[in-house]
Every structure is written in structure tokens, then in C-alpha cells.
Amino acid sequence: MLCAMHEDEIEGGRITLADVASKAGVSLSTVSKVLNGRPDVAAPTRSKVERLLEANGYQRPAPTQPESRLIEIVFHELESIWAMELIRGVENVAKSRNMSVVLTESGTRHSPGPEWIEGVLRRRPLGVVLVFSTLPDDLKRKLRSRAINFVIIDPAGDPEPDVPSVGSANWAGGVAATRHLIELGHRRIGIITGPDDMLCSLARLDGFRSAMGMAGLAVDPGLIRYGDFHVQGGHDGAIELLERPDPPTAIFAGSDLQALGVLEAARVKGLQVPRDLSVVGYDDIPLAQWASPALTTVNQPLLEMAEEATQMLLRMAHSGDAGDLGTMRVELGVRLVVRKSTAPPRDATGPDAG
16 A cells, blocks of 8 residues: 555655655655565565655654564574573563564674674564674664664663664673672682673673772782673683683683583582582573582573563553653663572682681
């Protein structure tokens, strides 16, 4: 169906849809198909029309069709166990509202790939939950031009102020994990945080440094490693630390998956956890309590983060003005969960040992 505005000016007298069609060398019907997210338009043509619409400040009017019953969640990878917690959180809210969830994998840990935008414009969900550290400006403009709201869940970073987002207190989590080990009597504490280009990794490392500084302990740069939040990264980093002439008596891993890698590295080196090495993880995924030994970890409320992000999407959709919510930032608290993988070092019995 042709848009009813096809003979009207788009905005402020700048340009008409007929002008867009003329400049793009296509028919009004093709412009209408692009506006309505129809799939039967060649990608180069769609891109040309989109560029003209964006260049002239076109803002899609509020849809008159029935409200979408679809929420989309987008990851850069689905291998991580914590991804299932986020999916469960979105699904919990969607199910309570009789809505459906579509799952997409695209891009890198920083942002979805360019191919994703074409698909989401065709699907036209009520909103999108993105598990990335940021969203490029061109993708933000395209989503907003189609009145598709979005929220970033950012265990992986800290999005721009104009992006609604849900995160957690990464610095406080780093402090809590490190302080626990210090209070047990550990002085040589290693850390295997996440990638060095992710703000959550740096925030947890800063928390580690702050806790050491507050206790009057020097941070040995040789005991700092950057991982990838996966088991292999934790294993490799732990092997390097444990092969040092002066290995740590405790390791704080920046994710539970990395902590599982540390446990395996300790086994390979003939060490018993926690007798010879204490280990703290981060996330508190369900598997943590079934590790051997059960893993002391920082609980990052992944399920609640996803639920809050989905609720935020619904509030934005019902407010009728997502711009008012563009600077919304929700940060949930974290807490230490003490299990069986931490104990005083063998040569110390309390916090005053040195």
C-alpha cells in the first residue's frame, strides 16, 4: 500500500516522497516498500532510498497497524552460558505479555553486523535488546526512523548516553572479590580479567586494584592477565601465573567460565583448590555451584538485567516518546557468593598474616 504522505512534504518543507523517488530513480511504490520494510527491494536500491530519507531528516510516523508482539534479542555469540540467562530474562517478560522472542546472532562484541539492520527492519519488532557494548550511529538512526526502540544490556561495556542501557556494578564486584581474598589472608593475588578493550574488564580490574590499595598491598603487574571470558582464556592465563617463580596463592577470574579454566589449570599443575590455590569467579552462572569445588563468585544478576531491559522497551513503546528515555541508564547491584573454592593460604590463617 502506498504511503498516504506520498504527495505531502516529509518534514519542514524539505522534500516530498515524489522527490525522493525522482532522485533515486525509482517509483513511489518502491519508496513505499522501503518505508514499510518490504523485502522485495534490491539492497542497493534500498540503501539509496534510505540515504535520501535520512539525509532529509525523515522521521517515520507512529505506526497505525496493530502493535507488534515480537521482541528481538541480539548477541554476537551464543556459546557463553551466561547468554542463556539473558534469554530467559527476556522470555520471562515476553511470556507474561503474550509476546514472542526472536533470537539473532550477528557482529562482534562491540556492535551487530551491518547485515543485521536489513533483517530487523523487515521484522519490525516492538523493540530490540542488544547484548553489545555500543551501537553505531547509522544503526541508531535507522532503528529510530522506523520507530523500533532498543536497549543495550552491557556486561560488555558502557554505551553512549543517548542509548538506553542496563548494566551492573563491575567496579564494586572487583572490590568485593578481591577484598574477600585479602580478608582470608592472601597477599599475592592474581587476576585474569576480560579483554582489554571492554570497559567491564577494566572496571573489574580497577576494583581489584582499589581493594589492594585500600589494604595497603602493592599490585604486581606480573600477576595481571587479560582473557576472553571463556574457559580457554582462563586456563591459559592461569598456567602462565602458576608457572611463575613466585606464583599467586589466589586468582580472581573475570568470569565463571574463566574460573573453570583456572580450576583445570590448577589440576594440571598438581594443585588442590582451595588448599593450594583459592579461586573466585564472576557472574554466578548456574554451573558455578556444581563446579568441583563449588565456585566462590560475584553474582551479576544477568536474568534481572534482561528482565529490566525488556521492561524498559515496553515502557518506551507505551510512552509514545522514546526520546525522553534516551538517556536512561539502570545499573543493578552485585554481591559476593562464598562457596568452597576459597580458603586461607596454607602459610597464613587470617587477615593480619603477611
